[in-house]
Amino acid sequence: MLHPEREQIALEDVLAALGQPVRLDVVRRLASGAEKFCSEVVQGVPKSTMTHHWRVLREAGVIRQRPEGRNVFVSLRRDDLDARFPGLLDIVLNDRTDG
């Protein structure tokens, strides 16, 4: 399960990862910074679809996934994103024009 290092995180990948309703919703649900089970973050989306979304978010450097036993934990890479693109995550998390 590969994660880009902080300095490898690219703006275009982060924007593309966030530019999708389910993924944007996931990021907002992880906004507190707390680690959660992947399975508890989103309901009602097919497992194969979520596997794709998790990969896009992970490979863009937006989330960190951590397998433990039969579970996979997930958290937002808030520190890394704030360091790379100051203000971006705040805009995304605070925006409510679409909801």
Next chain:
Amino acid sequence: MLHPEREQIALEDVLAALGQPVRLDVVRRLASGAEKFCSEVVQGVPKSTMTHHWRVLREAGVIRQRPEGRNVFVSLRRDDLDARFPGLLDIVLNDRTDG
């Protein structure tokens, strides 16, 4: 040639439009706010590919296109984007981590 009204511009659409290297480059080339010919903004990208990129940017509300005679002019919808998502465009235009 349809353009969303300011209040119809959705964050996820803007992020998706910006999350692609050619389109991100286009937006940066339009950063001055000046209207340009579409054909002078980007070179070396096939016309059919650019037609797609212009449409994605236009339908997301990122750019405005204006046909005049045989030319199409294009400009960044900076005021609209700044009003909708304050700070977002500044982050995108100022980031140089990927270049």
